[in-house]
Amino acid sequence: MLTWYDGGTGERTELSGATLANWVSKTANLLVDELGLGQVDTAVVKLPPHWQTAAIMLACWTVGLSVTGQGKGDVSFGLPGQETDFAVGLHPFALPVRNLPDGVQDWVLSARVHGDFYGGPPASATANAGLVAAATQRAGELGLNRGDRALVNVDSHDSVTEWLLAPLVAGCSMVLCRNADEAMLARWAAVERVTARVS
Numbered sequence: 001m002l003t004w005y006d007g008g009t010g011e012r013t014e015l016s017g018a019t020l021a022n023w024v025s026k027t028a029n030l031l032v033d034e035l036g037l038g039q040v041d042t043a044v045v046k047l048p049p050h051w052q053t054a055a056i057m058l059a060c061w062t063v064g065l066s067v068t069g070q071g072k073g074d075v076s077f078g079l080p081g082q083e084t085d086f087a088v089g090l091h092p093f094a095l096p097v098r099n100l101p102d103g104v105q106d107w108v109l110s111a112r113v114h115g116d117f118y119g120g121p122p123a124s125a126t127a128n129a130g131l132v133a134a135a136t137q138r139a140g141e142l143g144l145n146r147g148d149r150a151l152v153n154v155d156s157h158d159s160v161t162e163w164l165l166a167p168l169v170a171g172c173s174m175v176l177c178r179n180a181d182e183a184m185l186a187r188w189a190a191v192e193r194v195t196a197r198v199s
Contacts, residue, residue, distance in 0.1 A: 003176070007184045024055050044071060
């Protein structure tokens with residue numbers, strides 16, 4: 001479903017649809033069961049494109065939260081060292097962040113203790129309508145079609161509409177790439193049998 005490459009670190013992480021859904025469900029349960037958040041609340045997500053960012057954002061939208069990248073919300077996710085409620089280490093194997101200051105929790109450890117299935121209140125029918133409409137329009141502009149294996153260079157397409165939502169609404173699986181030159185992108189496209197490129 002989602003394959004993540006980082007040319008700077010050599011990282012390659014592969015998530016099936018079930019694995020990604022598992023992280024989304026655990027995080028959604030964290031938001032609802034532990035934090036008591038729902039439709040009228042806002043999440044601040046100060047993270048770069050990454051598979052962990054995808055799981056967190058999808059969880060927020062699953063329970064109907066608004067998502068922004070700045071300001072002060074009802075819950076926040078950020079990199080270690082940022083002022084945030086949950087630190088996200090972006091480790092390829094989802095290892096926890098160590099030595100966090102008081103008041104900051106590790107997202108990986110916090111989410112893992114929650115259930116693998118989210119059965120709580122769903123987002124309202126209109127909560128994400130604007131996101132879906134924008135993503136559907138962008139998917140058409142990018143030439144994405146159902147069944148495509150889409151490679152996205154997140155360095156040049158860092159809008160969440162482009163690197164995450166457009167491929168999802170189009171019914172694509174994703175190869176998300178960071179810190180890559182053209183030779184790397186071409187090699188990864190061949191290895192992953194890519195049928196569409198957003199680079």
